[in-house]
Amino acid sequence: MFHLCSYNDFMQMSLTFARDGRLPEILKRLRASWPPRGQGKCDPLSQLIFVIVAARAPGASALAAFQRLKRSFPRWHDVKLADLDLLTRALAGVEDAREKAKTIQNILREIEKRHEYLELDFLSDWSTSAARQFLESLPGVGPTASAATLNFSTLQRTVLSVSDETARPVRRLGIVPEGAVRSSLDRHIIERMPTEWQAHDLTALHQGLEKLARHFCHHGRPACKGCPLSDLCPTARRGAGDVVQFKRRED
Ligand code: SF4
Incomplete structure (x- = not known):
């Protein structure tokens, strides 16, 4: 002390x-x-989707839901095209599962529309402020989620x-x-x-x-x-x- x-x-x-x-x-x-x-860092898109799943949810439930999502829909492309009921079921156990499922699909559609590919690794070439601006322009992504994506993922930006x-x-x-x-x-x-x-x-x-x-x-x-x-x-x-x-x- x-x-x-x-x-x-x-x-x-x-x-x-x-x-x-x-x-x-x-x-x-x-x-x-x-x-x-001492967690390993994951790619920024996985981190962003995890942050959406984990909002207002206990850590263990959020992790279980995220892992179930990945088992049910191995590629982000599969998540984007998934039936909303099935996606909601994969997220069972976290608060507002259906709303989160919709948000995740909207985010994926928007990333694909603007960037063509379903990934966010390209942000490693961007300044931190430009990357934050991009993330916060995605549907349902606010400052807490954008900072968590930039700091906790492989992007490792000095943001809180x-x-x-x-x-x-x-x-x-x-x-x-x-x-x-x-x-x-x-x-x-x-x-x-x-x-x-x-x-x-x-x-x-x-x-x-x-x-x-x-x-x-x-x-x-x-x-x-x-x-x-x-x-x-x-x-x-x-x-x-x-x-x-x-x-x-x-x-
Ligand atoms: S951080 Fe919170 S709990 Fe700790 S001394 Fe300050 S007010 Fe009290």
């Missing part, structure tokens, strides 16, 4: 260098508390995916300005992170924040007492008994 510097020292560093001096320590503690999973869940500890930790809109949170964090951070650091930050949100930084009353970041967190300093309400779905 880190106890040498106080929260005020960290904030002073942050003001001096226009960066948040707590971020390296936050990541270090998150990695120590929940060691990152901020979900509804991870936005909560990010705000409570004061890493972003108060009132910052959800769509800007990743940009604020990237502006404040150490310059040497790479894609894998942001993947680890995302995974650690997910665990933090699930185990300590709950919706409603956070369990600050046992939180590994409590001495770095202004919300904990104000009193762990504070109940801070966040909207479940943000803009």
Whole structure:
């Protein structure tokens, strides 16, 4: 555990260098508390489809549904042409399976229309901002999904995916300005992170924040007492008994 510097020292560093001096320590503690999973990276189209399947679904159910989808329809071309009922059945077990099945087919049709081939590897030649713009122009793809595709896949871009869940500890930790809109949170964090951070650091930050949100930084009353970041967190300093309400779905 880190106890040498106080929260005020960290904030002073942050003001001096226009960066948040707590971020390296936050990541270090998150990695120590929940060691990152050493997953192999998949191609960007598979990652994007997985993100769509996994929205609002527990990780294990999402993975099972994705694997069932791939077993039932081995090629993306097969998924694109699949009967909607069969596709929905393959996604059984995740919330809004039918809507997700429609979204996946719409995404595949759109990629094929614009790019001819059903893959997204061509994005490796594009700048990160152009790739994000392309992904977010696809039906049903927002900033969280586009960032996850670019960061978690073989594209390995230095972008951060901020979900509804991870936005909560990010705000409570004061890493972003108060009132910052959800769509800007990743940009604020990237502006404040150490310059040497790479894609894998942001993947680890995302995974650690997910665990933090699930185990300590709950919706409603956070369990600050046992939180590994409590001495770095202004919300904990104000009193762990504070109940801070966040909207479940943000803009
Ligand atoms: S100290 Fe409390 S509010 Fe801060 S990140 Fe941990 S659980 Fe959330």
